[in-house]
Amino acid sequence: EIVLTQSPATLSLSPGERATLSCRASHSVSNYLAWYQQKPGQAPRLLIYDASNRATGIPARFSGSGSGTDFTLTISSLEPEDLAVYYCQQRSNWPTFGQGTRLEIK
């Protein structure tokens, strides 16, 4: 099983600031990595697939990068509605999720 480790566990930033979320894989997953956003009380939503491709309808302030074992989700300028938990998921093998990063907006 490929283990994904996300950091930090919690991130607290102000509107307009830049958020950088990390996801590290225990083995290389090439670029077979997706990011999901889960707002309070809602189902998850696909943000990024293949490490760096934005899903349909996702604002340009969200971007993904990385390959192999180290990946980053960047939110360039935080909006209040970005309050959520963010999960990475690998599809190199049977799917696994990271434990999530909680993004708090000050």
Add this chain to the structure above:
Amino acid sequence: QVQLVESGGGVVQPGRSLRLSCAASGFTFSSFGMHWVRQAPGKGLEWVAVISYDGSNEHYADSVKGRFTISRDNSKNTLYLQMESLRAEDTAVYYCAKDGCSSTSCFHEHWGQGNLVTVSS
């Protein structure tokens, strides 16, 4: 538009069974792999099971292997999860998710709203 609507959840005693359904619409159901993903209260996401577009292949997380069975009826555009020998640790919101695929990989492109299963005596 794509819609996935789960049903069948509720409160069940430990050791008993339950079947979840996921009714799909807005896309050609028989062309896509489908998954179940769960989330225990206050916890993160856990992938549970996948079934291929034609039902010929399935795979399960170790935590449910031998107890849960994923299936689909493409004539009814419906995905199922049969859960047997339920345990307290199976308590979670269960989501069905539709695969989308690029030229290189697949991902959970659409999700249902979730259905709560509570295992308690």
